[in-house]
Ligand SMILES: NC(=O)C1=CN([C@@H]2O[C@H](COP(=O)(O)OP(=O)(O)OC[C@H]3O[C@@H](n4cnc5c(N)ncnc54)[C@H](OP(=O)(O)O)[C@@H]3O)[C@@H](O)[C@H]2O)C=CC1
């Protein structure tokens with residue numbers, strides 16, 4: 054994004070014809086301080102907006118103007134490395150700048166990091182927990198969808214020493230939009246509907262991202278058991294998280310800690326005791342995260358449940374939230390949409 058002056062930011066969206074691009078366009082259509090400067094895609098290059106997104110045909114004018122080389126999971130780094138970060142600010146939705154340890158990046162993403170110096174400048178943008186760093190950043194690594202749903206509840210509890218850093222289990226379910234728009238075997242309707250499956254068992258690349266944030270919070274290395282599942286929803290993530298209580302902690306003290314941490318936050322909500330666990334429909338289409346804390350029937354354990362919309366708080370909404378912080382806008386600008394229910 055580049056600024057024309059106070060109050061005006063021109064936004065270029067690379068990969069605009071994908072699901073996160075569609076969501077950026079939907080949300081930015083009600084943003085008071087932005088205009089769309091460029092949209093890029095590969096197959097969509099040259100197409101008018103209405104041909105790619107009929108639901109956006111009557112919104113902002115424009116078409117898909119540029120084809121860029123090789124915009125795969127690990128390639129936005131090469132594009133970003135060519136941008137003048139003194140005049141352009143970047144929020145990267147891919148995973149390229151999320152892991153600080155470039156050796157770990159190479160292990161999980163199968164190639165050496167292509168811009169190590171730039172990596173050192175990147176700020177990991179879990180907005181509520183990194184606002185001050187995001188404010189001064191030129192390059193924000195937008196968190197992954199699963200890591201957002203896991204870290205929002207876990208980081209404050211580890212920081213406060215209320216849960217044990219060992220034996221944390223994150224059991225997460227995602228809607229199919231998490232896999233992107235290009236149809237793949239497994240995400241076709243006939244394969245994803247009316248069933249569910251675990252994937253990436255003991256090997257998903259979001260595990261080290263979650264562990265990075267939790268280790269920072271705990272001040273010691275933390276490893277987690279993380280298992281993602283594909284469930285037949287269009288959008289939504291529900292993470293059920295199993296933790297062991299630190300000495301003296303209770304489910305009530307965990308809830309109080311989270312409620313205090315997020316009391317002033319417009320997008321993160323902690324359910325009071327006795328309220329039923331959150332449902333993905335309670336956040337659908339919105340930038341909200343909702344979490345609940347429950348005592349297990351066995352002493353010394355608690356269960357956390359956190360829901361987000363994977364393409365809003367888990368991607369495009371959080372990206373706009375970060376942009377708002379970077380540009381000094383109201384953090385909620387463009388993000389006022391109430392969840393769609395039913
Ligand atoms: N979906 C989600 O819930 C989340 C996604 N992310 C991340 O956000 C990024 C985008 O994801 P998502 O929108 O779901 O992906 P999609 O598969 O829906 O879209 C991919 C986009 O990239 C474009 N593209 C692909 N190859 C090229 C190329 N060679 N040159 C130019 N453009 C290209 C596509 O253009 P075209 O369609 O025109 O070919 C399309 O616009 C990814 O890095 C993903 O990991 C992060 C968190 C959550």
Ligand SMILES: CC(=O)N[C@@H](CCC(=O)OP(=O)(O)O)C(=O)O
Nearest residue numbers: 146147148197198227228231232
């Ligand atoms: C359901 C599904 O497939 N979800 C994706 C995660 C979403 C995503 O795109 O995350 P990154 O930005 O880290 O790539 C996955 O598991 O690969």
